[in-house]
Amino acid sequence: MAEPTDEPFDVVFRAPRLIGPDGETSGNVAIRNGRIAAVEPLDARIEAAEVVELAEDEVLLPGLVDTHVHVNDPGRSEWEGFDTATRAAAAGGVTTIIDMPLNSLPPTTDVDALEVKRATAGPKAHVDIGFWGGAVPGNLADLRGLHDDGVYGFKCFLLHSGVDEFPPLGADELEDALRELASHDATMIVHAEDAHTIDGAPDAHGTHYDDFLGSRPQGAENIAIKQVIDLARETGARVHILHLSSAEALPLIAEARAEGVRITVETCPHYLGFIAEEIPDGATAFKCCPPIREARNRELLWQGLADGLIDCVVSDHSPCTPDLKRLDTGDFGVAWGGVSSLQLGLPAVWTQARQRGFALDDVVAWMARKPAEFAGLRGKGAIEIGRDADLCVFAPDEAFVVDVAKLRHRNPVSPYHGRPLAGVVRQTWLRGQRIVGGDTPEPAGRLLRRGEA
Incomplete structure (x- = not known):
């Protein structure tokens, strides 16, 4: 059906395959003024100023929503800036990102810092950008102001974050912050x-991945998640577990949900694709915190997705300069912990998902619809009338080998280098404007505020 108006359509996509709210189907998707204005059967004759005919090997997807991206701009833009990050996102079919409150300088822990972040991002946004606020010791009084100014929620750490200007919350501080939120x-x-738990584990050191893995045991995640659940139950706050790597925590999450605790969970492509047993000595591009774990754990994470205990899959794109990865020494103990993958999330997840019998609409749910729902992005995440015309033309059966030199990320460092993946993004559209697959336009992204999109 279509919106009731006589205005012409700007663009129509004729898609023999598309992923709609109810799964895979076919149809014509018509765009007017940046929004989806009609979704009609494929044999319907819809006229528009521009017609995009999808090839037989292409599928029309909603633009992906990545709610976990570290852009690091301003202050550490040599790690990643908004121009390179949003170009990489667009090249990967991601049309909306939400930026983390660290590792930029200043961190986004008060309204003034948020305005600095927005002023930096606005002229460089090739996709839409929202922002998380930060909860750190001493900024309890700033949380409401950040909330009222449109952040999508608040991030905290329960241990050292990796940067001194974003310290962790102690147990009492976490409880106070949850009551406030x-x-x-x-x-x-x-x-x-x-x-x-991590203080009591062996120190990370040297080139052997097993030694690094032993320094971040699953028990550290499990204990922390139980603490978060207990405080969420006590305070009634909504909580979200970032980058789950320990499958041992899934029963805790299931029990909490059954009791009515308001908890959601994400994991990341690197936990679903890589396994500890295959990480070579000195391969510090794989270092992230929490770490990539063993094969059995990976399969239990996939089961958590199948069971609905894990809600969404997002990148945790956390890049740095090559020198900070210590590629010269391969020392896991001193290398920066973070995986650079913003452009590669869709093919990385699809490659693994289809091997396990999942369909493309499952991947779209995990990487578009559910992240949009989690963040409250009402206009994003689905091919549906009234939503933003954020779309991705994806060739799921085309294979390629990752070459970091060809990625749009600021620095050519990623554990995916040399890895064969299935699925190529051929076009990306943001509110009805082609931003990948044609002439590169000027930045067309918008800065989003909670409740507005």
């Missing part, structure tokens, strides 16, 4: 690893 129904997103 519960008073205006804001979400706390948590890097959940227990500092005391």
Whole structure:
């Protein structure tokens, strides 16, 4: 059906295959003024100023929504800036990102810092951008102002974040912050690893991945997640577990949900694709926190997705300069912990998902619809009348080998280098404007505020 108006359509996509709200189908998707204005059967004759005919090997997807991206701009833009990050996102079919409150300088822990971040991002946004606020010791009084100014929620750490200007919350500080956020129904997103457990583990050192893995045990995640669940139950706050790598925590999450605790969970492509047993000595591009774990754990994470215990899959794109990855020494103990993958999430997940019998509409749910729902992005995440015309033309059966030199990320470092993947993004459209697959336009992204999109 179509919106009731006589205005002409700007663009129509004729798609023998598309992923709609109810799964894979076919149809014509018509765009007017940047929004989806009609979705009609494929044999319907719809006229528009521009017609995009999808090839037989292409599928029309909603633009992906990545709610976990570290852009690091301003202050550490040599790690990644908004221009390169949003170009990489667009090349990967991602049309909306939400930027983390660290590792930029200043971190996004008060309204003034948020305005600095917006002023930096606005002229460089090739996709739409929202922002998380930060919850750190001493900024409890700033949380409401950030919320009212449109951040999508608040991030905290329970151990050292990796940068001194974004310190962790202690147990009492976390409880106080959750009570404050519960008073205006804001979400706390948590890097959940227990500092005391990690302090008692062997130090990370040297080139052997197993030694690094032993320094970040699953127990550290499990204990921290239980603490978050207990405080969410007590305060009534909404909480979200970031980058889950420990499948051992899934029963805790299932029990909490059954009790009515408001908890959501994400994982990342690198936890679903890589396994500890195959990481070579000195391959510090694979270092991330929490770490990539063993094969059995990976399969249990996939089962968590199948069971609905894990809600979404997002990148946790956390890049740095090559020198900070210590590629010269391969020392996991001193290398920066973060995976650079923003452009590669869709093919990385699809490659693994189809091997396990999942369909493309499952991947779209995990990487578009559910992240949009989690963040409250009502105009994003689905091919549906009234939504933004954010679309991705995807060739799921075309294979390629990752070459980091050809990625749009600021620095050519990624554990995906040399890895064969299935699925190529051929076009990306943002609110009815082609931003990948044609002439490169001027930045067309918008800065989003909670409640507006």
